[in-house]
Amino acid sequence: MRIDREKARTLLDRIVNELGAALTVPLVVIGDRMGLYRDLASSGPLCADELAHRTGANARYVREWLAAQTAAGFVDFDADADAYSLSPEQAAIFANESSPISMQGGFELAAGAIGGYERILDAFQSGEGVGWATQHSDVCSGTGRFFRPAYVSHLVHHWLPALDGVETRLRHGARVADVGCGLGHSTLLMARAFPKSTFVGFDAHAESIECARRDARAAGLAHRVRFEVGLATDFPGRDLDLVTFLNCLHDLGDPVGAARHVRASLADDGCWMVVEPRAGDRLEDNCTPIGRMFYAASTLVCTPASLSEDVGAGLGAQAGEAALRSVIEAAGFENVRRAAETPFSLVLEARPPRSIRPQEDA
Amino acid sequence: MTIDADRVRRTVAHALGADESTIRPETRLSEITELDSLSLVEVASALDDDLGIHLSGDTLSDALTVADLAELARRAPRR
Incomplete structure (x- = not known):
């Protein structure tokens, strides 16, 4: 087969960008951990030595880091003043943790996933799964931070109000289980917004639950929000008004088993909200920058997590609405509808069938 | 100095590119614009x-x- 010179060149040109981006991932995490972005945002413009001095980092490393960040477009450089600064946009993305467009979590997640690639390489050969608890700890913390800005922007403002009658019930006092809550960011956001309702966050990962409990206490919400280690297929609770699954259904080994359990846990007029990464039903629909990112994360994190559990369905993080609906409907839910969507997320609302009292495993 | 609710109302309307006469205190932010992360930053x-x-x-x-x-x-907190 002859190589088309132009096609090869185009791909090679792209690869230069790809390698630069990949190698920038740990640099962003280092900048986050060392407080370099935060200090530039609060005190810039600064020269390299000033930034190093202020953050306690080695000056030669900081200078090289700043050069790499400037070349990446993540930091601004004024050559005449020999000074570095962050624009308001760069600061909102890299320096401000509570910003709705904070992206540090994505880099932390990526760094953790890259760091653990050898385990995934082994898994490719053995076919075994790799659960969240055995991933690098940056994967868990990074995932929580990665999704949090989207929850800050959309969960209370957009997704819950899109569910039929749910916001009113939350306002008057509802019982809610947030399953697969991870570090509990989503649970705490809902609890803050709906002070008359009670929330229990469940996750299989004990360390994440510990962190979530700490955050609940720190936020003064521990009286209305509990966090418990629990599986999606057997978490306790009956007659719940709302069960939420935020970006976790595809991670589960047995999503249909989880769906059956949700049905048994809901009140007759309860609601199940399933938020999943937005995707088309076919690979060729998802060859987009977002789809690409999710497929990569899915190969390194989500699919191994699913394969580490019983059944090992391996839905993948770009399952698409048709596959998600078939999981939900297999458990006997009716009236499954797409309630909302954003460029990253798909929000499905599912209701138990009318007038049939659900029995688990019936 | 106390924060005047009406100044907040006008500031929000301006930030979201809305005509301030159409914005009432009870108006939901998500009614003003298709609220996304960037509009919250704004x-x-x-x-x-x-x-x-x-x-x-x-x-x-x-x-x-x-x-x-x-x-x-x-x-x-105020600056």
Whole structure:
């Protein structure tokens, strides 16, 4: 087969960008951990030595880091003043943790996933799964931070109000289980917004639950929000008004088993909200920058997590609405509808069938 | 100095590119615009720049209406 010179060149040109981006991932995490972005945002413009001095980092490393960040477009450089600064946009993305467009979590997640690639390489050969608890700890913390800005922007403002009658019930006092809550960011956001309702966050990962409990206490919400280690297929609770699954259904080994359990846990007029990464039903629909990112994360994190559990369905993080609906409907839910969507997320609302009292495993 | 709810209302309207006469205290932020993360950043940065009120993203998540936002602004730390 002859190589088309132009096609090869185009791909090679792209690869230069790809390698630069990949190698920038740990640099962003280092900048986050060392407080370099935060200090530039609060005190810039600064020269390299000033930034190093202020953050306690080695000056030669900081200078090289700043050069790499400037070349990446993540930091601004004024050559005449020999000074570095962050624009308001760069600061909102890299320096401000509570910003709705904070992206540090994505880099932390990526760094953790890259760091653990050898385990995934082994898994490719053995076919075994790799659960969240055995991933690098940056994967868990990074995932929580990665999704949090989207929850800050959309969960209370957009997704819950899109569910039929749910916001009113939350306002008057509802019982809610947030399953697969991870570090509990989503649970705490809902609890803050709906002070008359009670929330229990469940996750299989004990360390994440510990962190979530700490955050609940720190936020003064521990009286209305509990966090418990629990599986999606057997978490306790009956007659719940709302069960939420935020970006976790595809991670589960047995999503249909989880769906059956949700049905048994809901009140007759309860609601199940399933938020999943937005995707088309076919690979060729998802060859987009977002789809690409999710497929990569899915190969390194989500699919191994699913394969580490019983059944090992391996839905993948770009399952698409048709596959998600078939999981939900297999458990006997009716009236499954797409309630909302954003460029990253798909929000499905599912209701138990009318007038049939659900029995688990019936 | 207390934060005037009406100034918050006008600032939010301006930040979201809306005609301020159409914005009432009970108007939901999601009615003003298709609310996304960037529009929340715009609201936060306008409140910070124009009124010196710093609201974190988490706090913004609680505010469904313009009146909610004014109440948060009243309680928020000032520069």
